[in-house]
Amino acid sequence: MTYLSRQIAFAATYVTIAGGLWVASQWWEKSLATNLSAPVISPGGCYRVETLKPFWALPSLLQPVQDPNEEGSTKWFQLWGYPGFYKLYDHRSGKLIGMSSVYDLQYTSGPLYWGSKSFPEVSAGAIYIGPNVPDCIGDRPMPRNSAN
Incomplete structure (x- = not known):
């Protein structure tokens, strides 16, 4: 795996995790209010x-x-x-x-x-x-x- 492809994979993973947390937060902001x-x-x-x-x-x-x-x-x-x-x-x-x-x-x-x-x-x-x-x-x- 080249340096550029590792950076792209890291960025994609970060965006996926951050997006998943944001979607989950839309649920728990009201459920755990x-x-x-x-x-x-x-x-x-x-x-x-x-x-x-x-x-x-x-x-x-x-x-x-x-x-x-x-x-x-x-x-x-x-x-x-x-x-x-x-x-x-x-x-x-x-x-x-x-x-x-x-x-x-x-x-x-x-x-x-x-x-x-x-x-x-x-x-x-x-x-x-x-x-x-x-x-x-x-x-x-x-x-x-x-x-x-």
Whole structure:
């Protein structure tokens, strides 16, 4: 094996390992996340929102920063103020409904919005978390039909 081919093999191995770690980190950043605060239960009792801090093995400077208002807009090598993401659950059944991407909550998060008939989704500021469930649009539980 020549010197040049060894360098190419080393570079290819390095890129493969680094790429594999980055792909794996996309899984473990949410799977091994920790809670940032207590869950928030919606006023009507339909939803529960958890705020979580991603588990990052790499420094935050190497994590891409996304803007929820600009689809596909990603910035690299930016400093993070408060990285986090949200999980939305149906509080009545415990079923996971939705999960946001990881954003810098310092700049993009805001008050929780529980939805309405014209805008049936749960969000935190500019961050979309998930849809309303059909029987609880806007955090207003629909009465269950009783059998006649």
